[in-house]
Amino acid sequence: MTTRRPERLVNLVICLLATRHYLTAEQIRRAVPGYEADDGTDRAKEAFKRMFERDKAELREIGVPLETGRTSAFDDEDGYRITRNAYELPPISLAADEAAAVGLAARLWHSAALGGAAEGALHKLRAAGVSLDEHAAVPLEPRLDSGEPAFGACFAAATERRELRFDYQRPDGSDRTPRRIHPWGVVARRGRWYVCGYDLDRGAPRAFRLSRFAGRVKAVGPTGAFERPDDLDLVSMVASAGPASEVTARIRVRPDAAEGLRRVGKASADDVDLIEIPLSDLESLADRVTSFGAEAIVEEPDQLRDAVIGRLRRLAAMPSASVKNGPVGAGGAE
Incomplete structure (x- = not known):
């Protein structure tokens, strides 16, 4: 999917805020989603150059303090960064009605792809050996559900x-x-x-x-x-606020499988394939377990097991339902 320009600009700002060093145009091209991929052709290079120049101009036009320079005397080309002190706003104090208005405006933010792409860009920079200022990284929120009935x-x-x-x-x-x-x-x-x-x-x-x-x-x-x-x-x-419940879900996973569940939970002391996860959101965890197919089976609590089974029954009732990860079993998933 093509990254829209506003998302690309925010990704660019996040990357440049998170680095202590100047990033070259090529480093930015590899790290920030949405730029023309380098396929070795002159056309791709020219397309990236035009796009990057437009993005730099727009950031400066809206007041983003984009700096140009070199990290050391050994660098052979200029790079870019944004100094946090120059970028940050002064402390803002909002009255109750103003804060409520800001909260309502935030309800219109629909950018799940933005959060994922921006975090991905930071991971790419770290993998490339670029030193990041962790305190300067902009916290990202996933998409908010503007359709919350209450x-x-x-x-x-x-x-x-x-x-x-x-x-x-x-x-x-x-x-x-x-x-x-x-x-x-x-x-x-x-x-x-x-x-x-x-x-x-x-x-x-x-x-x-x-x-x-x-x-x-x-x-x-x-x-x-x-x-x-x-x-x-x-x-x-x-x-x-502390967790509303001390309930722990226990999910048995296949050996060397269901890595996503292993990351969010921890293995039982007696069994590395029995994953324990704090049950803070039954519906969300049921969706997650279902997505791992036959690799995961809920052992407890019963409410989570029933929620997964309910999802499986709905899938089985679909005319063209297909099982991606193997056969479906009670308490397992598609």
Whole structure:
């Protein structure tokens, strides 16, 4: 898939922010997705040159401090970098309504490919021996689901400062529980939306993930029913929240297979092919296990096993369903 120009420009900025040294045009060409591949022809070289010149001009036009220079006296051509101090904005303080507006605008960000491509560019630079400033790397968020059903009601309740009522499902898929909160705001973290506020039943601040809401979300009572804390930091509130469940999923994988599951979990002390993964999101983990086909079988908990089996049944019911990784077994995947 061709990388769109805005994505290529952001990838370029991330690469140049992350390096301590000047990168030559050829290093940039190899690291940043979207540039004309070098097939040895003059046409490809000229196409890259024109594209790179346009990108440099556009970055400078919008105020990006693109520097040109050489890392050492032994370099035979100029390179490029962006100094973090010159690039960063000064500290920004937003009022509650301004922060809410920024959060709503972020809801329109649809660039899963951007995050993956930009991180890939950094990996390529490291592999090429380029020294990277880890503290200068720009944190990347995966795509946010702008279709989260509970978003509108939560955002409106937080804006109007009305009590919010909803049913909430635990990560392990157990029974729903009714919750009542004073919503302070809605925030995104690591590709997930959360509403943060004061839990009226538990008498303490809490953060709730919108994807775990079940049924209807309802705002009740008058507007302006509560005040937000003066030192409110929604992102820190979500980041510091402990896991909602101590449930651990145990998944048996074939020897020397299912490397993706091995990376996100850890092997049991007694069996290297029994992978233990904290169950923070049942639906997401069920999707992941299903994608590994017959290489993975859920041993526990039952809720995860049932979720995987449900996916397998839906696949089996599809007219042209095909099994990619081998035969399907109970608790396995396609």
